[in-house]
Amino acid sequence: MKSLQEILYNVHITAIHGNREVNVHALHIDSRQVKAGDVFFAIKGVQADGHQYIAKAQELGAAVIVCEVLPATLKEDVCYVQVASSGEAAGVMAGNYYDNPSQKLTLVGVTGTNGKTTIATILFRLFSKMGFHCGLLSTVQNQIGEKIIPATHTTPDAINLQALLADMVHDGCEYAFMEVSSHAIHQHRIAGLKFAGGIFSNITHDHLDYHKTFDEYLKVKKSFFDNLPASAFALTNIDDRRGSVMLQNTRANKMTYSLRSLANFKAKILENNITGLILNIGEKEVHFRLIGEFNAYNLLAVYGAAVLLGKDKDEVLQALSDLPGAEGRFDYITSATERIIGIVDYAHTPDALLNVLATIKKLRQGHEQVITVVGCGGDRDTTKRPIMALVAVEHSDKVIFTSDNPRSEDPAQIIKEMEAGVPVHLKKKVLSIVDRREAIKTAISLAGREDIVLVAGKGHEKYQEIQGVKHSFDDKQVLKETFEILEK
Numbered sequence: 001m002k003s004l005q006e007i008l009y010n011v012h013i014t015a016i017h018g019n020r021e022v023n024v025h026a027l028h029i030d031s032r033q034v035k036a037g038d039v040f041f042a043i044k045g046v047q048a049d050g051h052q053y054i055a056k057a058q059e060l061g062a063a064v065i066v067c068e069v070l071p072a073t074l075k076e077d078v079c080y081v082q083v084a085s086s087g088e089a090a091g092v093m094a095g096n097y098y099d100n101p102s103q104k105l106t107l108v109g110v111t112g113t114n115g116k117t118t119i120a121t122i123l124f125r126l127f128s129k130m131g132f133h134c135g136l137l138s139t140v141q142n143q144i145g146e147k148i149i150p151a152t153h154t155t156p157d158a159i160n161l162q163a164l165l166a167d168m169v170h171d172g173c174e175y176a177f178m179e180v181s182s183h184a185i186h187q188h189r190i191a192g193l194k195f196a197g198g199i200f201s202n203i204t205h206d207h208l209d210y211h212k213t214f215d216e217y218l219k220v221k222k223s224f225f226d227n228l229p230a231s232a233f234a235l236t237n238i239d240d241r242r243g244s245v246m247l248q249n250t251r252a253n254k255m256t257y258s259l260r261s262l263a264n265f266k267a268k269i270l271e272n273n274i275t276g277l278i279l280n281i282g283e284k285e286v287h288f289r290l291i292g293e294f295n296a297y298n299l300l301a302v303y304g305a306a307v308l309l310g311k312d313k314d315e316v317l318q319a320l321s322d323l324p325g326a327e328g329r330f331d332y333i334t335s336a337t338e339r340i341i342g343i344v345d346y347a348h349t350p351d352a353l354l355n356v357l358a359t360i361k362k363l364r365q366g367h368e369q370v371i372t373v374v375g376c377g378g379d380r381d382t383t384k385r386p387i388m389a390l391v392a393v394e395h396s397d398k399v400i401f402t403s404d405n406p407r408s409e410d411p412a413q414i415i416k417e418m419e420a421g422v423p424v425h426l427k428k429k430v431l432s433i434v435d436r437r438e439a440i441k442t443a444i445s446l447a448g449r450e451d452i453v454l455v456a457g458k459g460h461e462k463y464q465e466i467q468g469v470k471h472s473f474d475d476k477q478v479l480k481e482t483f484e485i486l487e488k
């Protein structure tokens with residue numbers, strides 16, 4: 001329990017009404033969770049406006065309401081804190097409530113369209129391997145040392161985020177690595193955090209349903225770097241067209257990485273095949289288990305960040321060389337007799353799909369066919385559907401369009417929107433099968449000896465969300481089962 005006065009530290013308050021001599025029990029952004037003596041933050045969202053739920057929160061006993069607009073009638077026993085942004089106030093107040101855990105950790109945030117999970121996860125594994133107790137906040141899962149905490153978001157909401165970081169501090173973590181999604185930046189989920197470093201991987205087409213234009217999406221990502229403190233490093237991929245823009249207004253220590261031009265951290269790909277990568281990095285030739293050029297970028301980002309955090313170059317490279325990639329990212333299994341390679345990958349953007357297919361092309365030795373199974377998520381950026389479809393058909397021998405997570409949408413309609421991206425002369429390559437399990441089975445039945453089946457879009461996900469229900473589903477498991485039937 002903390003006094004309201006304590007948790008209001010550093011909050012930009014416009015006005016305050018009512019009794020502020022209260023002690024606060026818990027903080028909530030969802031009225032449905034409020035209990036007597038709690039703080040409720042009224043946040044304007046996409047579906048609803050949290051201000052509509054102030055009355056509900058009061059009914060449930062909220063002692064403090066943080067809002068942008070005051071309700072018409074004020075209750076005597078409630079304290080109303082009026083602020084310019086309730087979302088931002090939630091971050092700062094949650095930070096104060098949990099004793100600002102980010103100030104007691106070395107916290108590194110990773111942003112970009114693709115590569116966040118990979119970079120954050122490998123940083124976590126690298127530092128753990130080098131003997132440090134670490135925390136991880138990622139799309140796949142959150143971790144405090146060995147302990148796994150399921151993740152609901154790539155970046156949790158402000159209150160859960162601060163609570164998780166506080167748990168890391170209590171558990172003795174020194175470092176925390178987290179993904180910083182564009183939604184999280186825009187919704188101020190990261191307000192009140194002190195970062196020791198920020199990493200930018202790349203920016204390409206995604207989330208235009210939310211950010212509306214690419215420029216807006218870019219601005220949001222850039223604001224993460226604009227707000228880093230002078231004590232932090234800002235490490236950017238300058239081979240990305242927007243890499244240097246990210247750093248233009250930051251006060252942080254500007255650092256760059258590149259495979260192509262002059263940069264603070266440079267690497268050269270010497271070999272790139274199914275067993276991994278050999279890079280010339282830090283004046284050494286090092287073999288890594290991760291596959292594909294895009295992972296050379298991810299490894300370089302990890303290496304740069306580790307060196308900027310003061311770690312010995314050779315020790316970092318030695319530990320890094322042996323680490324596996326994140327779950328569901330270029331995750332492959334091979335069938336025993338036919339030697340069909342099944343690859344599960346979380347590519348759910350046009351750029352990620354292109355990168356994975358380009359990597360597969362490079363790995364092909366002879367005349368193996370590439371058969372791609374892919375769908376697009378419902379209730380998400382619809383403009384990427386025809387583009388992902390085109391990328392798939394242009395870079396595969398056969399393609400099966402199927403469902404990803406249709407969510408509230410009609411899966412057949414999503415597939416239609418994908419089909420619209422396929423030019424007439426490539427239509428003969430395409431089959432559409434709504435049922436994802438059937439689609440994967442069909443792909444394998446079409447595959448000959450040593451062919452490659454890419455199952456894209458869901459990576460580590462263990463469910464398929466259809467009409468609000470999450471059904472158990474695991475791409476890799478379906479591949480395995482189908483291979484087993486084939487072997488019999």
Ligand SMILES: CC(=O)N[C@H]1[C@@H](OP(=O)(O)OP(=O)(O)OC[C@H]2O[C@@H](n3ccc(=O)[nH]c3=O)[C@H](O)[C@@H]2O)O[C@H](CO)[C@@H](O)[C@@H]1O[C@H](C)C(=O)N[C@@H](C)C(=O)N[C@H](CCC(=O)O)C(=O)O
Nearest residue numbers: 029030031043045046047048050053153154155157181183
């Ligand atoms: C589009 C988006 O980001 N939505 C997030 C947002 O919800 P919202 O704006 O729709 O909220 P809303 O339903 O309009 O409600 C507004 C406010 O009223 C409150 N409310 C609502 C109902 C009620 O009865 N009482 C109440 O108090 C809500 O708690 C909320 O504070 O705020 C919620 C609370 O933090 C999030 O859970 C929710 O994530 C949804 C589930 C989601 O799917 N988000 C995805 C798109 C997302 O955030 N993805 C990124 C990853 C992207 C990437 O990896 O590139 C992520 O970081 O996970």
Ligand SMILES: Nc1ncnc2c1ncn2[C@@H]1O[C@H](COP(=O)(O)OP(=O)(O)OP(=O)(O)O)[C@@H](O)[C@H]1O
Nearest residue numbers: 113114115116117118139294329345346347352355
């Ligand atoms: N550096 C990279 N550049 C381009 N594509 C990448 C890169 N790293 C990974 N990918 C591709 O993008 C997919 C997603 O990678 P990853 O999960 O690391 O990214 P992410 O940014 O965390 O994605 P999300 O925003 O959905 O959580 C991978 O499965 C791979 O296909």
Ligand SMILES: N[C@H](CCC[C@H](N)C(=O)O)C(=O)O
Nearest residue numbers: 348376377380404405457458
């Ligand atoms: N972080 C991404 C995940 C997309 C994964 C894909 N399987 C889908 O459901 O669209 C998002 O929120 O857009």
Ligand SMILES: [Mg+2]
Nearest residue numbers: 116117139154
């Ligand atoms: Mg991620």
